[in-house]
Each structure stands twice: as structure tokens, then as C-alpha cells.
Amino acid sequence: MPWLSRSYLALVYLLLYVPIVVLVVFSFNDSRTGYNWGGFSLRWYESLFNNHAMVQAMWNSLWLALTAATVSTCIGALTALALHRYRFRGKKALNGMLFVVMMSPEIVLAISLLGLFLLLGLKLGYVSLLLAHVTFCLPFVVITVMARLTGFDERLPEAARDLGASDFTMTRTVLIPVIMPALMAGWLLGFTLSMDDVVVSTFVSGPSYEILPLRIYSMVRVGLKPEVNALGTLLLVFSLAMLMLSQWILSRSKQ
Amino acid sequence: MMQSIKQQPFRAAVLVLVWGWLLFLVLAPNMLVVGASVMTRDPATFISLPLNLDAYRQLFNPLYLDVFLASLYMAAMTTLICLLIGYPFAWALSRVEKRRQMLLIFLLIVPFWTNSLVRTYALKLILATNGLLNSALSSLGLIDQPVQLLYTEGAVIVGLVYLLLPFMILPLYSVFEDLRQDVLLASHDLGAGRFATFKNVVVPLTLPGVLAGVMLVLLPAMGLFFVPDILGGSRNLLVGNVIKNQFLDARNWPFGAAASIVLTLCMALLMFAHRLSKRRLGEEGV
Amino acid sequence: MTKTLLSLSGISKQFDGKTVLDELSLKIDDGEFITLLGPSGCGKTTLLRMMAGFELPDRGTVTLSGMDITQTPPESRPLNTVFQNYALFPHMSVFDNVAYGLKMEKRPKAEIRERVEEALAMVQLEDFARRKPHQLSGGQQQRVAIARAVVKRPKMLLLDEPLSALDYKLRRTMQVELKRLQRELGITFVFVTHDQEEALSMSDRIVVLKDGYIQQLGTPREVYERPANVFTARFVGQTNFFPGRVTAIAGERISVDVFGLNRELSMPSFRVTMNQPLHVLLRPEDIRVLAPDDTEGVAGKIVERNYKGSTLDSVIELEDGSQVMASEFFDEDDPTFDYSIGERVRVSWVDGWEWLLAEEGDEPLTDEEELAADDAEH
Numbered sequence: 001m002p003w004l005s006r007s008y009l010a011l012v013y014l015l016l017y018v019p020i021v022v023l024v025v026f027s028f029n030d031s032r033t034g035y036n037w038g039g040f041s042l043r044w045y046e047s048l049f050n051n052h053a054m055v056q057a058m059w060n061s062l063w064l065a066l067t068a069a070t071v072s073t074c075i076g077a078l079t080a081l082a083l084h085r086y087r088f089r090g091k092k093a094l095n096g097m098l099f100v101v102m103m104s105p106e107i108v109l110a111i112s113l114l115g116l117f118l119l120l121g122l123k124l125g126y127v128s129l130l131l132a133h134v135t136f137c138l139p140f141v142v143i144t145v146m147a148r149l150t151g152f153d154e155r156l157p158e159a160a161r162d163l164g165a166s167d168f169t170m171t172r173t174v175l176i177p178v179i180m181p182a183l184m185a186g187w188l189l190g191f192t193l194s195m196d197d198v199v200v201s202t203f204v205s206g207p208s209y210e211i212l213p214l215r216i217y218s219m220v221r222v223g224l225k226p227e228v229n230a231l232g233t234l235l236l237v238f239s240l241a242m243l244m245l246s247q248w249i250l251s252r253s254k255q
Numbered sequence: 256m257m258q259s260i261k262q263q264p265f266r267a268a269v270l271v272l273v274w275g276w277l278l279f280l281v282l283a284p285n286m287l288v289v290g291a292s293v294m295t296r297d298p299a300t301f302i303s304l305p306l307n308l309d310a311y312r313q314l315f316n317p318l319y320l321d322v323f324l325a326s327l328y329m330a331a332m333t334t335l336i337c338l339l340i341g342y343p344f345a346w347a348l349s350r351v352e353k354r355r356q357m358l359l360i361f362l363l364i365v366p367f368w369t370n371s372l373v374r375t376y377a378l379k380l381i382l383a384t385n386g387l388l389n390s391a392l393s394s395l396g397l398i399d400q401p402v403q404l405l406y407t408e409g410a411v412i413v414g415l416v417y418l419l420l421p422f423m424i425l426p427l428y429s430v431f432e433d434l435r436q437d438v439l440l441a442s443h444d445l446g447a448g449r450f451a452t453f454k455n456v457v458v459p460l461t462l463p464g465v466l467a468g469v470m471l472v473l474l475p476a477m478g479l480f481f482v483p484d485i486l487g488g489s490r491n492l493l494v495g496n497v498i499k500n501q502f503l504d505a506r507n508w509p510f511g512a513a514a515s516i517v518l519t520l521c522m523a524l525l526m527f528a529h530r531l532s533k534r535r536l537g538e539e540g541v
Numbered sequence: 542m543t544k545t546l547l548s549l550s551g552i553s554k555q556f557d558g559k560t561v562l563d564e565l566s567l568k569i570d571d572g573e574f575i576t577l578l579g580p581s582g583c584g585k586t587t588l589l590r591m592m593a594g595f596e597l598p599d600r601g602t603v604t605l606s607g608m609d610i611t612q613t614p615p616e617s618r619p620l621n622t623v624f625q626n627y628a629l630f631p632h633m634s635v636f637d638n639v640a641y642g643l644k645m646e647k648r649p650k651a652e653i654r655e656r657v658e659e660a661l662a663m664v665q666l667e668d669f670a671r672r673k674p675h676q677l678s679g680g681q682q683q684r685v686a687i688a689r690a691v692v693k694r695p696k697m698l699l700l701d702e703p704l705s706a707l708d709y710k711l712r713r714t715m716q717v718e719l720k721r722l723q724r725e726l727g728i729t730f731v732f733v734t735h736d737q738e739e740a741l742s743m744s745d746r747i748v749v750l751k752d753g754y755i756q757q758l759g760t761p762r763e764v765y766e767r768p769a770n771v772f773t774a775r776f777v778g779q780t781n782f783f784p785g786r787v788t789a790i791a792g793e794r795i796s797v798d799v800f801g802l803n804r805e806l807s808m809p810s811f812r813v814t815m816n817q818p819l820h821v822l823l824r825p826e827d828i829r830v831l832a833p834d835d836t837e838g839v840a841g842k843i844v845e846r847n848y849k850g851s852t853l854d855s856v857i858e859l860e861d862g863s864q865v866m867a868s869e870f871f872d873e874d875d876p877t878f879d880y881s882i883g884e885r886v887r888v889s890w891v892d893g894w895e896w897l898l899a900e901e902g903d904e905p906l907t908d909e910e911e912l913a914a915d916d917a918e919h
Contacts, residue, residue, distance in 0.1 A: 005347035009359070012344050012420075016366055019377035019417070022387060026380060079273040086266050090274075097277050103470065104522055105478040107495050108515045111502050112284030115291060115512075118301070135280045155628035158595055161615040162622045163693065164645030173641075177632045192368050198481050199495075203502065213372055220376040221484050224383070232373035239368040247361060 020236065027229035044230035051227070054215060061195060061212035064126065068133035069190035075134070076141025076190075077183055081175075083142070084149040102139035106199040109136060114203040124206030132204045133197065137190035144189060148182030181249045188246040192239055285519075292512035301508045310509035314517065319497065323517070326494040329408065330476035333415040337423035337472050338465065340416070345427035345464075349434070360428070367421050375414050375485050382410050382486070406488035414482040422471035430464030463536060466529040474522050494518060546571040546729050547592060547697060552601035554587055554753075561587050562598070562753040569697075569731060574723050576732045578740040579750035580776065585733045588750070589699050592731065593622045605696070616645070621690035622699040626706055627682045629674040635661070635685050636670040642693040660692040663722070680711045687722065697729040704739065716743055737777045741765060749773045765824075767896055774822050774898065781828065781865050783821040785897070787813050797821060797897075800839045800859065809897040820898040825854065825868035827894040830880075831887040838889030841865065843880045855880055857888050 027045070031038025048054060079098075083091065101109070113135070117128045156178065160170040176183075198213045205214060212231075219225045292310050297303035313319060348359055366374060381387045382404040389401040404410055434457065442452040480495035490496075494514055501511030547569040554562040562584045569575055577585040590596045591603065594615035603611045610618055621642070629638050639660055643653045661667050664684035674682055683703060690698055700719075704712045720743055723730045734740055740747050741761040749756040749764060749772075757769040768774035774782075789796035793808045799821050806821075813819070831838050844864070845856035857865045865888050880886070 005343075005350065008343060009347050009351070012340060013359075013362060016363075016417075016420070019374060019381060020366070020369065022380050023373065023377035075273060075276060078269045082266060082269040082273065086270075088266075088270060094273065094277070097281060100522075100526075101277075101281055103474070103526060105474045105495075105515075105518050107478040107480065107498055108285075108288070108519055109281075111498060111511060111515055112288045113280065114502065115287040115508075116280070116284040119287065131280060135276070138276070153626065153628055155624045155626065156630060158593075158615070159622070159624055159628035159630070159689075160641070161595075162593055162620075163642035163689065164616045165641075166614075166616055169645065174630055178630075180632075196368075196370050196372075198372055199478065202481075202499065213370065216370070216372050216376075217481060217484075220372065220379070224379065228373065228376055229380075232370065232376065235370045235373055239370070240365060243361075243365060243368045 023229055024233045024236065026226070027233040029226070029229070032226070044226045045234075048227045048230045048234075053210070054212075054227070054231070057210045057212045057215040060126075060209055064129055064133065064209075064211055065191045065194035068130055068137060068194040069187045071130070072134045072137035072141050072190045073183055073187045076138050076186060077145050077179070079138070080142045080145035080149055083146065084152075098139040098142055101135065102143075106136065106197075110200040110203040113200070117204060123208070124204055125209040128204045128206070129201060129209060129211065132200050133194045136197070136200060137193050140189050140193065141186035144186035145179060145182045148179050152178060181252070184249045185246045188242050192242055195235070195239070288512045288515060291508050292516055294509050296507050296509050298506060301506065310507075310513035313510050314513055319514075322492075322497055323494060323514075325492060326477050326497075329412055329415070329492060330473050332412050333419060333476040334423075334469055334473045336412065336416050337420050338468065341420060341423035341427055341468065342461075342465070345424050345431050348424070348428055349431035363421050363424060371418050372481060372485075374418065375482055378410075378414055378417060379405065379485060382413070405486060408487065408492065411483045411487040411492055414486045415476045415479065418479065418482065419472045419475060422475070423468040426467035426471065427461065427464045430461045434460050460536070463529065463532045466525070466532050470522075470525040470529055473525065474518065477518060477521070544571050545569070546606060547731075548604045549588070549591070550602055550604075552588070552591065552598045552603070554584075554591070554596065554599050556587075560753055562591075565601070565753065565755060567748060567755065567758070569729060572727055572729055573745040574720070574730045574732065574743060576734060576740040576744035576747045577750060578734060578737060578747050578777070579756075580735060583750040584753040585735075585748075585750050586701060589622075589701055589731060589733050592697070593620060593699050594618050619693075619695055620697045620699055621693055621695040622701065623683075623686045623690050623703045625702045627674075627686040629682055629685055629689070631674055633673075634670065635666065635672050635674070635677070638674065638685055639689045639692050642689065646693070656692055657688075660688040663691070663725075664688045664718075679707055680715065683707065683715060684718075687719075691722070691726060691728070695728065697731060698723075698726075700730060700732045702733050702735070704734075705736075712739070719743065741777070747777075749776065751776075768822070768898070771820065771898060771901055774820075774896075779825055779866055781823045781825065783823065785819040785821040787815055787817045787819060790815065800861070802839060804892065804895075806895060806897065807893070809899075811899050813899075818900050820900060822896040822898060823890050823894065825866040826852075826870075827890050828865060828867035828869075829889045829891065830855065830857065830867050830869060831889055833885040833887060835887045835889075838887035841886060841888055843882055843884045843886060846880050846882060853879065857886060859888070 028040050028042065029038055030041035030043060079094075082088075083095065109132070113128070113132045117124060117131075122128055156174055157170050160174045161167070165173060196213065198217055201211055201214055202217070205211060216228060216231065220228055291302050293306045293308060294302040295305060295307060295309065314323070348356065351359060379386070383389070384401045384403065384405060386405070388404060389398070392398045393401070438456060438460070439452055442456045447455060477493055478495035478498075480493055480499045483490065483492035483496055494517070498511045498514045498518075501507045501514065545568045548567070550566045552562050552565045553560070565584075565588070567588075577588060579585045587596055591598055594610075594613060594617075598611065601611075602609055605618070605620070630641065633641070636657055639657045640653050643656060648656075657670075658667065661670055664687055666681060666684050666688065669677065669681065669685075674685065677685065683706075686703070703719075704715050707715060716739060719730070719732075732740075732743065741764070744761055746759060747761055747764045748758050749769075751772055757764055757773045759767075759769075764773060764777055768777065768780075771782075774780045783799050785797040785799045787795055788798050788803060790808075790813065794805055795808055795813060797804055797806050797819060809819075829838070833840070839859055841857040841859040843855055844858045847854040849868075852868050852870055854866070854868045857867060859865060867888070
């Protein structure tokens with residue numbers, strides 16, 4: 001019964017996408033109440049960009065995601081390399097710990113980090129957010145890079161050295177270019193996770209550094225805010241672009 | 256295969272960095288939580304001595320026990336619905352031609368890459384008393400007056416299912432991808448009917464995927480506190496809300512910590528079950 | 542006039558407590574094509590990797606043109622390797638792959654271009670310079686790997702089972718190609734393989750390795766016709782082992798009893814004593830199959846025949862139950878020459894074509910060696 005399974009697939013996709021479509025459509029809705037169509041308008045985009053706190057939060061979030069993704073990609077890539085190349089004691093424990101970080105409920109990570117930061121007397125703000133975001137992005141980067149390294153020909157570094165490259169030159173000219181797609185995909189994933197995070201950020205951010213998800217959170221808890229439709233649409237376009245970029249990188253590298 | 260010329264300094268630096276990071280930002284904080292859970296609540300310093308098990312005792316206070324059971328119920332319902340929708344979905348998806356499959360998978364992870372708060376908020380537009388669903392139903396003449404959809408447990412479950420469905424589908428899809436068509440044919444060939452094949456072949460072979468999906472859905476479904484905040488009307492519906500309130504509002508850290516340890520134990524239990532199921536199929540568990 | 546290019550002396554290596562090479566010494570001459578031959582796990586690849594610098598010996602020294610390079614890292618050794626699965630850099634074009642080694646030497650751009658083009662022309666891939674490795678066939682990738690290694694004009698080219706990933710026909714073509722290259726370049730080739738046929742057809746000298754020991758070192762002819770021991774005889778080609786016993790010794794001649802026949806043979810290179818048991822080795826092509834009424838040879842019957850095109854291979858079961866492999870060329874005078882299964886024949890050989898080996902506690906082939914030998918024969 002292929003038509004049955006086909007219509008079933010279609011139905012589920014429909015349900016997944018209806019809210020997103022509604023959101024996008026309503027972001028251009030002139031009506032204030034938000035439930036009825038009042039004509040096309042860009043007024044919510046306008047009011048969004050006139051909201052200084054909102055724009056500031058957006059920049060803060062972008063900067064945070066940018067730095068968190070970069071730091072976690074660096075550490076994650078090195079970790080994946082170490083896991084791949086070296087045999088060492090505690091390798092299983094390291095693997096297991098990364099897996100646990102990935103699986104554990106965000107809220108558990110959130111409160112444990114809050115406890116740590118308060119104990120250390122660290123002021124909640126950019127630094128605490130960065131440390132937290134890097135921590136939850138790390139396992140995802142490691143997994144992405146590991147997947148690439150698993151298919152990596154062990155003889156490539158040897159070939160490079162055989163042809164006269166030092167260990168450093170080999171890393172620069174062979175190893176990094178070969179795992180580059182995975183690094184970029186890992187970075188994009190980290191960026192998105194960071195931009196999207198509510199749970200951990202709720203606990204470890206302070207008034208000195210407001211980020212976008214928390215700003216949205218405080219807006220949508222009560223009532224409807226049409227600006228959120230506009231903001232959501234922008235974020236959707238943004239993450240769609242990121243996702244397409246990452247898929248393109250990965251598919252191009254598979255050839 | 257063989258260990259080449261060693262690069263000891265690099266290796267040592269990397270290991271120190273990653274172990275340092277994990278010990279400092281994962282292990283130590285988690286130890287802190289365990290520690291906090293056996294201490295006494297203190298309004299000024301959050302926690303103080305003496306050590307006691309009051310927090311754990313408090314978990315069995317009928318008031319909180321109800322919250323726990325309700326949260327468990329919501330998470331279980333979410334997981335069940337995700338499984339019921341996701342299982343046939345993943346099966347059907349794995350049978351689509353390869354080329355289209357890539358596009359469909361892409362469409363499945365688009366929502367995952369989209370801000371979850373915004374998507375939850377979008378549901379609110381649909382479920383509100385004078386929202387789209389009510390308007391649609393009444394214009395179809397199915398209802399006379401708006402039904403209360405928002406701020407119900409149902410709305411929270413819908414929200415959780417909506418956010419977490421891809422996490423159920425993806426591991427299921429990967430086990431269905433590995434499920435070879437000829438195994439099913441062999442089963443039919445040996446005289447098993449549709450149902451017998453499903454029960455004896457398909458279910459055991461896809462069990463690890465089911466458990467992985469359950470693990471990826473059940474735990475977040477207990478912790479995603481912002482979903483009840485937005486769709487459930489700010490009641491303490493999930494363990495996540497309890498933990499958040501204990502830490503950020505009620506300032507009862509020992510109790511919040513104890514509640515989070517319960518969540519961690521749930522995770523450990525699920526991970527153990529997942530490992531077992533994979534080992535039964537002769538695969539190396541992570 | 543040959544001079545030693547690379548010499549290994551007293552090389553030992555263990556991996557996880559398992560000895561892979563044991564006190565091994567070997568001298569490789571300038572300009573020769575030398576093959577390291579042996580079953581998997583015999584240490585041949587480890588030996589090659591040690592020459593390249595990817596493995597350090599636990600004990601022993603490696604000298605190149607009189608210089609000790611035991612501890613020299615691979616990037617500083619004037620040797621280059623062709624890897625088993627080519628190890629081409631997937632992110633670089635064919636040109637950049639071949640140019641890599643020259644860029645490491647910081648050669649001027651013009652020189653790099655010229656030499657890379659020259660190297661690509663040598664392997665007939667001039668038109669593929671812009672392609673990426675994944676756009677090439679297996680044979681073409683193989684040629685790129687060779688060009689990449691020889692463009693640096695190494696003193697020595699190390700080839701680690703370079704043809705094992707190719708199909709049979711392409712492998713034959715590449716064997717010829719490699720020989721041609723070696724002649725043209727005049728550099729030393731060290732070739733690792735488990736394929737005895739390949740080793741015989743390509744090498745100037747063959748090193749037969751087993752369990753980290755050199756079993757025999759010699760020209761293909763020596764290795765094939767005068768194997769030093771039972772292992773070499775069994776691993777290289779097919780051999781009949783006849784049990785013999787010394788019945789008389791007279792100067793340079795000895796008499797040996799084989800299947801009740803008394804044959805006069807020349808004295809082997811090792812000392813023999815009266816009544817000593819010996820292996821009398823005969824290659825299938827040395828066996829003569831005679832008519833049943835012939836006076837010479839031993840009686841038997843055909844139990845298997847296998848038409849091979851240019852030869853007819855048969856297995857003859859002797860009266861004591863032992864089996865003899867025979868491989869005969871078709872006789873132009875007798876186009877109908879053939880056997881039927883069960884046909885009675887007599888088996889003999891031409892005097893002087895046999896080879897004698899002393900019994901060495903007669904170890905039968907282990908399964909692994911049997912497999913490796915089968916593998917090598919296809």
C-alpha cells in the first residue's frame with residue numbers, strides 16, 4: 001500500500017510544518033491581535049529592529065554562538081584526533097563521559113554549572129555562558145569529527161611525511177584539509193545549538209549579558225507578541241541557511 | 256595498525272586540555288550537585304551543613320510526588336505518542352527511494368535546527384482560544400464555541416511531541432535502514448505471516464532504535480521547562496519546572512539537586528537498557 | 542661493480558611482545574629490483590616501513606650509502622614509498638599530489654611544474670593533471686602514486702604490495718610497467734608482495750621471509766629451482782616432495798632410493814650420510830608421465846586432470862597412495878595428447894632436474910601458510 005505510507009508521511013510532514021508556516025505568514029500580518037489576518041505589513045520587523053534591547057540581545061547571542069562554536073570546535077577536533085590516533089589509559093572513560101554529557105538532560109548540566117560558577121564566585125554573564133555552551137557543544141563536535149576520521153586513510157599522514165613533510169606541515173596540508181568538512185559541520189552544529197539553547201542559559205546567564213533565546217522566552221511566556229513572529233521568521237531563514245550550508249559541505253566532501 | 260613515531264608533547268597537551276575541561280565543567284559540577292542534595296537549605300548561602308537526607312525525603316512529600324508522577328505521566332505520554340507516530344513513519348521513510356529520502360531527512364532536521372522556543376510559540380498561535388485551530392473548527396461547524404486548548408496538559412504534550420518527534424524518528428530510521436529486506440522475505444519464506452514476521456523479526460531488530468528514541472525523548476520531556484511555561488500556563492507540570500523553581504525562585508537547592516539526581520538516575524537506567532538491547536544484537540554499545 | 546645502497550643489520554622488532562623481526566640483516570644493492578616475499582605476518586611490511594622510517598627497530602641499524610639513518614624521521618630520508626592503497630591526498634588534484642613532495646623541498650614553481658609534468662608523462666597521465674583522485678580508476682590512481690613517489694628522484698623506491706588492489710589483468714600490465722620504469726629510472730626498487738608469481742617475474746633478487754627470518758635470498762631462478770628449505774619450496778610454486786633415502790655415496794654422486802627406484806644423483810650442497818632420509822623435490826613441469834608398459838618410473842593412475850590451455854595438469858596417485866602433480870606442455874607432434882581419469886601410467890623425471898633437501902623435522906604447512914600460498918597462486 002504505497003499510497004497509504006506516502007500519505008502518512010505527507011501528513012506528518014504537514015503537522016511538522018504547519019506551525020512554522022503559520023509563524024512565517026503571521027509575521028507579515030498587520031493585525032495587532034495576532035489571530036486574524038489584517039493585511040500584509042512589515043511593521044513587526046520594523047518594531048523588532050527599533051527595539052534596542054532586542055537588537056543588543058541578538059548581537060550578544062551571535063557573538064556567544066560564534067565564540068562557543070569556535071572554542072568547542074577547536075577542543076572537540078583535538079579530542080577526536082587524540083581519541084583516533086592515540087591509545088591511552090582512560091580512553092573508554094573519556095568516550096563514555098562525552099556520551100553522558102550528550103545524553104544527560106540539559107537541566108542537570110545547567111544546575112550543576114550554576115552551582116560551580118557560584119561556588120567559584122564567577123559573575124554570571126558572557127564567560128559563564130561561554131563555558132556552559134562549549135561544554136554542551138563539545139560532544140557533538142567530537143562525534144562529527146570522529147565520524148570523518150573513521151573513514152580516514154591511516155596511510156595519508158605517512159605518505160605526507162614520506163614525501164618530506166614534517167609532522168606540523170602534514171597536519172596543516174593533509175590532516176586539517178581532509179577533516180575540514182567535519183570541522184565546519186561541527187562548527188555549524190555548535191553554533192545552532194548555542195543560538196537555540198534556553199535551558200542551560202536560563203541558569204547561567206546574568207543581567208549583564210542578555211541573549212536572544214532568553215529575551216524571547218520572557219516575551220512569549222505570557223500572551224502573544226507579534227514581534228516574535230518576525231524574529232522567529234528571521235531565525236528560521238538564518239538556520240535554514242546554516243543547515244543548507246552544512247549539508248552542502250558534507251555532501252561535497254563525500255565525493 | 257601500528258603506532259607510528261610518537262608525538263608525545265602534542266598528545267599530552269590535548270589530553271590535559273580535554274580531561275581538564277571535562278573534569279572541571281562536568282565531573283566537578285555534578286559532584287557539587289550530589290553534595291548539595293545532602294546538605295541543608297540555607298536562605299543566605301543556598302546550602303549549608305549539616306548533612307542530611309531531608310531533600311530526598313521531601314521528594315516523597317505527596318505534593319511533590321504528585322508533580323513527579325504527573326511529569327512522568329506527561330513524559331511517558333509524549334514518548335508513547337512519538338513512538339506511535341515515529342515508528343511507522345521511520346519505516347515508511349526507509350522504504351522511499353534513496354534520492355527522495357535525503358530530501359525527506361533534510362526536511363525532518365530543519366525543525367531541529369530551528370529555534371525551539373519560537374516553534375513552541377508558533378503552536379500557541381494555533382492552539383489559543385481564538386487561535387487558528389478553534390477558528391478552523393468553528394468555521395467547519397464542528398464546534399459552537401471555542402474549546403480551551405491552550406494551558407492544558409494536552410497542549411503541553413502536543414508541544415513536547417512537536418519538539419521531540421525528530422529525536423524519535425532519526426534513531427528509528429537508522430535501524431530500519433539497516434533492516435534488510437531479505438530478512439523479511441526469509442521470514443515470509445519460512446512461513447511466517449505479516450504479524451508473525453513483525454513480532455518475531457522486525458520488533459527485535461528495531462528494538463535498539465526504539466530504546467535510543469525513548470532515551471532521546473523521555474528525558475528531555477521531563478526537563479524542557481519552557482514548554483509548560485508557554486503552553487501550560489506556568490504551572491509546575493514537569494520535573495524540569497520543579498528543579499528550575501527550586502534553584503531560581505524558591506532557593507531550595509538541596510531539593511532541586513535531589514530532583515535532578517532522580518533525572519540522572521532515569522538516564523542511567525535508560526542507557527543501561529539501550530546497551531543491553533544492542534549487546535543482544537551483537538553490536539558494540541557505546 | 543654492484544655497491545650496497547641500503548643495509549640493515551641485526552634488526553629486531555617486537556609489537557606487543559610478539560617478535561616480528563629477529564636479528565635480521567640484509568644488504569640491498571644500488572639499482573636492483575629486490576622483492577620481499579612471504580605470507581602475511583612474515584614481517585615484510587614491517588621491514589619496508591622500517592626502511593621508510595615509519596617504524597623504529599628495537600635493535601639494529603639501518604644504513605643508507607654508508608650513513609646511519611636508523612633514527613632519521615621519514616621526511617628526511619631520500620627514499621619514497623608507494624602505498625598499498627595508494628594513499629593519494631583526496632583533497633588535492635593529481636598535479637598537486639605529485640607536486641607535494643617538491644613543494645616540501647621548496648623548489649621554484651617553474652621547476653615543480655616541469656618535473657611534475659615529466660613524471661605524469663612517464664606514467665601516461667599528462668591529461669589527468671586537473672582531476673581529483675576519486676575521478677580516476679584504480680590503475681590510474683596507482684600510476685599517480687608512483688609518479689608522486691618518483692618525482693622526488695629518490696635513491697630508492699619502496700613499494701608496499703602496490704598491485705594487490707588491482708584485478709588480475711591490470712596487475713600484469715602494471716608489472717610490466719613497473720619493470721620498465723625501474724629500468725628507465727635506474728633506481729633501486731624494494732617491492733613487497735605475497736604473490737610468488739609476481740615476485741618471480743619482476744625481481745632481480747627475492748628475499749623469502751617467514752616469521753621474521755630470511756628463509757632464502759637469491760635470484761628468482763635460485764629461489765624457484767634451488768629452494769633453500771622446505772618452506773621456500775612450498776611457498777614458491779608447486780612442488781612434489783618425494784621421500785628419498787641415501788643408499789650409496791661415491792665421490793660427487795650419490796644413490797638415492799625413491800619409491801623403490803634407485804636413482805643416481807649428484808651430491809647436494811649439504812653433507813649427506815648413508816641411509817639419511819631426504820626430500821627429493823620435483824616441480825610439476827619436471828615430471829614425465831609415461832605409458833604403463835614403459836620400463837622406467839613408478840606405476841600409478843590418473844586421478845585428476847585439469848586442462849590449462851598451454852599445459853595439461855594432472856594428479857597421479859601412486860600405488861602407496863601418495864599423489865604426484867604433473868604439468869606437461871602440449872606436444873606439437875601429438876595433438877590428441879590427453880588422459881582419462883583412472884588411466885594407468887608410469888611417472889618418472891629427467892635425471893638432474895631434481896633438487897634435494899635435508900629433512901628438517903618435517904613441519905607440515907600450517908593452515909595460515911597454506912592459505913597464503915593458495916592466495917599467491919590464485
